[in-house]
Amino acid sequence: MKIIVLVKHVPDAQFDRHLNGEGSTTDRDESILSELDEYALEAALLLAEARGGSKAGNQVIALSMGPAGAVNAVKKSLQMGATEGVHLKDDALAGSDAAATSLALAAAIRHIGTDSPVDLVLTGMASTDGETSLVPAQLAERLGLPQVTFASALEVNGGRLTARRDGDTHSDTVEAALPAIVSVTDQINEPRYPNFKGIIAAKRKSITTLSLADIGVDASQVGHAGSWTTVESAEARPPRTAGTIITDEGDAGIKLVEFLAAQKLL
Amino acid sequence: MAKVLVFIDNPGQALKKSSLELLTIARSLGETAVAFNGELNDDVAAALGANGAVAIYRPSAEDLDSYLVAPKAAYLAAAVAASGATAVLVENSADGKEIAARLGIRLSAGVITDVVAVDPDGTAHKSVLAGSYTTTAKATTAVTVLTIKPNSVTPEPSGAEAAPEAIVVAVPADATAAAARITGRNEKGASGRPDLTEARIVVAGGRGVDGDFGPVEQLADALGAAVGASRAATDAGWISHDAQVGQTGKTVSPQLYISAGISGAIQQKAGMQTAKVIVAINKDADSPIFEIADFGIIGDLFEVLPQATEEIKKRKG
Numbered sequence: 078m079k080i081i082v083l084v085k086h087v088p089d090a091q092f093d094r095h096l097n098g099e100g101s102t103t104d105r106d107e108s109i110l111s112e113l114d115e116y117a118l119e120a121a122l123l124l125a126e127a128r129g130g131s132k133a134g135n136q137v138i139a140l141s142m143g144p145a146g147a148v149n150a151v152k153k154s155l156q157m158g159a160t161e162g163v164h165l166k167d168d169a170l171a172g173s174d175a176a177a178t179s180l181a182l183a184a185a186i187r188h189i190g191t192d193s194p195v196d197l198v199l200t201g202m203a204s205t206d207g208e209t210s211l212v213p214a215q216l217a218e219r220l221g222l223p224q225v226t227f228a229s230a231l232e233v234n235g236g237r238l239t240a241r242r243d244g245d246t247h248s249d250t251v252e253a254a255l256p257a258i259v260s261v262t263d264q265i266n267e268p269r270y271p272n273f274k275g276i277i278a279a280k281r282k283s284i285t286t287l288s289l290a291d292i293g294v295d296a297s298q299v300g301h302a303g304s305w306t307t308v309e310s311a312e313a314r315p316p317r318t319a320g321t322i323i324t325d326e327g328d329a330g331i332k333l334v335e336f337l338a339a340q341k342l343l
Numbered sequence: 344m345a346k347v348l349v350f351i352d353n354p355g356q357a358l359k360k361s362s363l364e365l366l367t368i369a370r371s372l373g374e375t376a377v378a379f380n381g382e383l384n385d386d387v388a389a390a391l392g393a394n395g396a397v398a399i400y401r402p403s404a405e406d407l408d409s410y411l412v413a414p415k416a417a418y419l420a421a422a423v424a425a426s427g428a429t430a431v432l433v434e435n436s437a438d439g440k441e442i443a444a445r446l447g448i449r450l451s452a453g454v455i456t457d458v459v460a461v462d463p464d465g466t467a468h469k470s471v472l473a474g475s476y477t478t479t480a481k482a483t484t485a486v487t488v489l490t491i492k493p494n495s496v497t498p499e500p501s502g503a504e505a506a507p508e509a510i511v512v513a514v515p516a517d518a519t520a521a522a523a524r525i526t527g528r529n530e531k532g533a534s535g536r537p538d539l540t541e542a543r544i545v546v547a548g549g550r551g552v553d554g555d556f557g558p559v560e561q562l563a564d565a566l567g568a569a570v571g572a573s574r575a576a577t578d579a580g581w582i583s584h585d586a587q588v589g590q591t592g593k594t595v596s597p598q599l600y601i602s603a604g605i606s607g608a609i610q611q612k613a614g615m616q617t618a619k620v621i622v623a624i625n626k627d628a629d630s631p632i633f634e635i636a637d638f639g640i641i642g643d644l645f646e647v648l649p650q651a652t653e654e655i656k657k658r659k660g
Contacts, residue, residue: 212444219448226412253524309478323639325640325643
């Protein structure tokens with residue numbers, strides 16, 4: 078199988094995150110591999126290993142689009158076990174919205190599928206920065222592929238995949254023909270940590286850098302120029318300030334209800 | 344006058360509050376039409392008229408619910424073309440956002456998600472990076488697709504009684520060709536509580552409940568609230584994953600959020616800090632949740648919550 082996993086380099090959600098510059102884009106100085114992408118990578122590795130791993134010709138390709146630092150998300154993926162990495166990097170990509178991002182990623186996926194077809198594209202359920210969840214669906218629409226999102230279980234047999242998808246009121250079984258795009262939730266597996274062997278092995282794996290010219294995309298189709306939405310202003314929300322704090326002296330439950338009544342919340 | 348199309352997926356027996364909110368916003372932007380999928384009963388059709396819909400579009404095919412989002416997006420694109428709408432409003436659910444996403448590509452239209460307010464010129468207001476910034480964004484394309492978060496506006500009927508025109512839209516023949524098919528469905532037991540993302544009040548429990556959500560659920564029921572949980576509580580298996588609020592769970596923006604036994608790590612704050620009023624109960628006085636609480640109680644949730652529940656019941660008689 079040839080599996081592409083989309084990995085994103087996002088600001089660490091453990092710390093305060095910032096917007097700045099043209100179009101109020103996210104500051105990516107303190108960035109890491111998006112936690113939610115690790116589940117997609119683990120799902121890909123499990124599918125490849127069940128089929129004999131890389132020795133049997135299974136490929137798990139970590140693809141990241143982003144500035145120089147984004148290569149770190151690819152490197153972490155290689156340490157976890159991806160067989161190769163692709164970094165789509167071009168200054169013109171900065172400021173791309175979901176539509177422009179999906180256009181560039183669709184072109185990169187077609188490019189990676191030139192010599193042998195891609196069977197599956199795996200993604201996390203959302204990025205932990207933009208949180209729009211638009212890109213997997215837009216990629217599917219652009220590539221004309223079936224899309225299965227929020228998979229909490231995934232099996233591939235022959236040319237078909239079966240997934241479980243949990244909603245709030247029901248849980249569905251979903252089937253699609255390959256090739257397909259699947260996003261997975263954080264319930265699907267327990268991602269592995271890179272071990273020492275994996276970290277050493279990753280140093281010998283190749284990372285291909287692609288530019289827009291390599292994938293046949295014009296600079297006007299991406300970045301701020303190619304985006305269909307524009308951020309006009311951004312304001313930091315005033316930080317919440319602490320209100321009244323009391324220590325329970327046996328009547329805190331009643332004081333809580335008095336507070337709710339005063340706020341007209343009962 | 345600008346034309347606005349509201350998509351309502353399976354309106355059911357009565358319009359949901361979130362659908363009424365979409366219709367209220369739509370009327371502030373222009374002439375409103377509705378595209379729905381599924382059954383449309385007479386009461387709902389009348390309610391759409393009372394909310395200003397001048398036209399109601401239905402799909403020519405009845406099996407769109409047998410597939411994941413793709414054919415619904417194809418149908419909606421055809422409805423946009425038929426209606427001449429320049430703005431499309433969709434609910435901000437997981438499916439709603441994906442339908443909007445695919446619709447955006449089909450129409451070459453900008454998509455803005457997580458919208459909490461829309462100006463008459465189509466400028467959308469949203470909160471990003473887990474509520475730490477508010478931004479205004481605009482589509483630069485001929486058609487704008489917006490997904491609107493619940494609790495964004497107070498629904499109001501239009502006052503004018505319209506008799507909407509009913510129009511059938513042909514679903515494109517290739518709409519289901521590359522779509523994933525739903526082959527099985529297991530209904531989950533309904534809790535009888537409000538939906539977490541739409542609830543006006545949320546009572547959430549964390550590590551501090553130590554496996555016992557009883558006091559959290561009883562307070563929630565006394566308040567007519569939804570039950571939420573931190574990731575620590577869902578990972579421990581004390582409550583269903585559906586209840587998780589936070590970075591990797593649901594984002595809620597209720598009038599009142601009561602946090603019990605949750606320390607308030609940044610990932611949990613990410614899911615709830617846009618709540619209007621935050622109440623926190625925790626034994627640990629150093630918990631970060633107290634930094635953002637409007638009312639904080641340093642105390643044992645197993646004493647505070649039952650006492651509050653009793654007091655509410657007493658007051659409500």
